[in-house]
Amino acid sequence: xxxxxxxxxxxxxxxxxxxxxxxxxxxxxxxxxxxxxxxxxxxxxxxxxxxxxxxxxxxxxxxxxxxxxxxxxxxxxxxxxxxxxxxxxxxxxxxxxxxxxxxxxxxxxxxxxxxxxxxxxxxxxxxxxxxxxxxxxxxxxxxxxxxxxxxxxxxxxxxxxxxxxxxxxxxxxxxxxxxxxxxxxxxxxxxxxxxxxxxxxxxxxxxxxxxxxxxxxxxx
Amino acid sequence: xxxxxxxxxxxxxxxxxxxxxxxxxxxxxxxxxxxxxxxxxxxxxxxxxxxxxxxxxxxxxxxxxxxxxxxxxxxxxxxxxxxxxxxxxxxxxxxxxxxxxxxxxxxxxxxxxxxxxxxxxxxxxxxxxxxxxxxxxxxxxxxxxxxxxxxxxxxxxxxxxxxxxxxxxxxxxxxxxxxxxxxxxxxxxxxxxxxxxxxxxxxxxxxxxxxxxxxxxxxx
Numbered sequence: 440x441x442x443x444x445x446x447x448x449x450x451x452x453x454x455x456x457x458x459x460x461x462x463x464x465x466x467x468x469x470x471x472x473x474x475x476x477x478x479x480x481x482x483x484x485x486x487x488x489x490x491x492x493x494x495x496x497x498x499x500x501x502x503x504x505x506x507x508x509x510x511x512x513x514x515x516x517x518x519x520x521x522x523x524x525x526x527x528x529x530x531x532x533x534x535x536x537x538x539x540x541x542x543x544x545x546x547x548x549x550x551x552x553x554x555x556x557x558x559x560x561x562x563x564x565x566x567x568x569x570x571x572x573x574x575x576x577x578x579x580x581x582x583x584x585x586x587x588x589x590x591x592x593x594x595x596x597x598x599x600x601x602x603x604x605x606x607x608x609x610x611x612x613x614x615x616x617x618x619x620x621x622x623x624x625x626x627x628x629x630x631x632x633x634x635x636x637x638x639x640x641x642x643x644x645x646x647x648x649x650x651x652x653x654x655x656x657x658x659x
Numbered sequence: 660x661x662x663x664x665x666x667x668x669x670x671x672x673x674x675x676x677x678x679x680x681x682x683x684x685x686x687x688x689x690x691x692x693x694x695x696x697x698x699x700x701x702x703x704x705x706x707x708x709x710x711x712x713x714x715x716x717x718x719x720x721x722x723x724x725x726x727x728x729x730x731x732x733x734x735x736x737x738x739x740x741x742x743x744x745x746x747x748x749x750x751x752x753x754x755x756x757x758x759x760x761x762x763x764x765x766x767x768x769x770x771x772x773x774x775x776x777x778x779x780x781x782x783x784x785x786x787x788x789x790x791x792x793x794x795x796x797x798x799x800x801x802x803x804x805x806x807x808x809x810x811x812x813x814x815x816x817x818x819x820x821x822x823x824x825x826x827x828x829x830x831x832x833x834x835x836x837x838x839x840x841x842x843x844x845x846x847x848x849x850x851x852x853x854x855x856x857x858x859x860x861x862x863x864x865x866x867x868x869x870x871x872x873x874x875x876x877x878x879x
Contacts, residue, residue, distance in 0.1 A: 449705060475761075477697040477743060479708035485669060488699035488708050488743040490765050523697060523708040527850070530793060532871065536800040537807040539789070541695075545710050569759070573750060579841045580756040587757040609858045621799045622865045624857040626874050630747070633847040638829045645842045651752065654846050 450602040460603035479521040494571035501564040504592025517551040530626040533610035534619040549600045555593040564593035575650045670822040680823035699741040714791035721784040724812025737771040750846040753830035754839040769820045775813040784813035795870045
C-alpha cells in the first residue's frame with residue numbers, strides 16, 4: 440500500500456523538480472537503508488546541524504538524543520526540526536562541467552521533535568534505533584539499567600511533512616556536447632564494511648557474530 | 660603551523676567534551692577528506708538541512724548553490740548557516756547496549772553564507788569544488804559558458820567559528836562488563852568506489868581516466 444504525501448510549499452522540490460519523490464513507501468526505503476541523519480534546529484536564531492543515529496517505527500522517526508544536548512535545553516514543548524538522510528550513490532561525470540552531478544537519494548522530514556517521556560516507549564525507541572543500525576545486536580548485549588536509561592534521550596519526530604530527492608543514472612549532457620572528447624560515466628560509491636576488528640580485551644573464544652561479519656546496508 | 664580556534668559557547672562540544680577538537684589543521688583534514696556537507700539554515704522559523712557539495716580555499720568554504728534554492732531567496736545580506744561534514748568510520752560494539760557507539764569525525768562550521776558575486780571568484784570557487792571532489796576532472800571537461808555560470812551559484816562561508824568531534828578506537832565498557840559473554844569490537848566502515856560505469860553514449864576509444872579508476876577519499 441503506497442500513500443503519497445502532498446508536498447507542502449516547504450517540502451516541494453524546487454530545483455530539478457523532476458527529482459522530487461513524495462511516495463511514502465519510497466521515502467521509507469531510503470530511511471531504512473540509511474542510519475545516520477543530520478538534525479537541524481535553531482538556537483537563538485543560529486541554525487545547528489548535528490549528525491546522529493535514528494530508527495523508524497511505523498510513521499515515527501526516533502532520534503538518538505545523545506548528540507542533541509544543545510537541542511534538548513528547551514525542548515519541553517517540542518522544537519521544530521529538519522531531519523535529513525542522504526545516501527550517496529555515485530559521482531556523475533558529464534562532458535561539460537556544468538552537467539556534472541551526483542547520484543543520491545535524500546529525504547527531508549520537517550516536524551516537531553519531542554522527548555519520549557514514557558519509559559516503555561523510550562525503551563522501544565532505543566531498541567528500534569539499535570535494531571535499525573545492527574539487527575540482532577540488542578539481544579546479545581548487556582541490557583540497559585535504570586541509570587543508563589536516565590542518561591539517554593530519545594526524540595520522536597512524526598513523519599508527516601516530508602519529501603525525497605533522487606538522482607540516478609548516467610550523465611545527461613547537452614546534445615551538442617556528446618562529441619566532446621572526454622570520458623563520461625559514473626563512479627559508483629557505497630558505504631562498505633571492512634573485516635571486524637575484535638576488541639583486544641575481548642574473549643577470543645567468542646566467535647564474530649554473523650551480523651558483524653557481513654555488514655551491509657543494502658536491502659534485499 | 661597549527662592554530663587552535665577558541666571554541667565559543669556555540670561550538671564547544673557539550674556532550675563527551677573529550678571528543679572536542681579545535682585545531683584548525685585537524686579540522687581541515689576532515690573537511691578535505693569529505694565532499695558532501697549538510698547545510699542548515701532557517702526560513703520563517705523552520706530549520707532546513709540540505710546536502711550539497713563543497714570545496715575549501717584557505718580559510719573559506721565554498722558551497723555549491725544548486726541545492727540551496729530555498730536558501731537563496733533572501734540571501735542578499737547573507738544568512739546564518741551551519742555547515743556540517745560527517746565522516747563515518749565504524750560501528751562500535753560494546754558489551755553493554757549503553758556503550759555502543761560509532762567511530763566518526765565530524766566538523767561544524769557556524770557562519771554567514773554569502774553569494775559569491777565577483778565572476779572571477781565564482782569561477783575559482785566552482786573550480787575548487789570540482790577539484791575537491793575529483794582532482795583533474797575540471798581540465799578535461801567542456802568549460803562553463805556564460806549562460807551556465809549565470810545558472811550556478813557559489814556561496815562563501817568563512818571558517819572562523821568551528822569545531823570538530825572525533826571518536827576513534829575500540830569500545831569502552833564499564834569495568835564490570837568486560838566479562839559479559841558477547842563479541843565486542845569495531846566494524847570499520849568506509850565510502851568506497853566500485854569500477855566506473857561508462858556512459859552508453861560515450862566514445863569507447865576514450866580510456867577511463869586514472870582519477871575515475873581508483874577513486875578514493877583517503878589522503879596519503
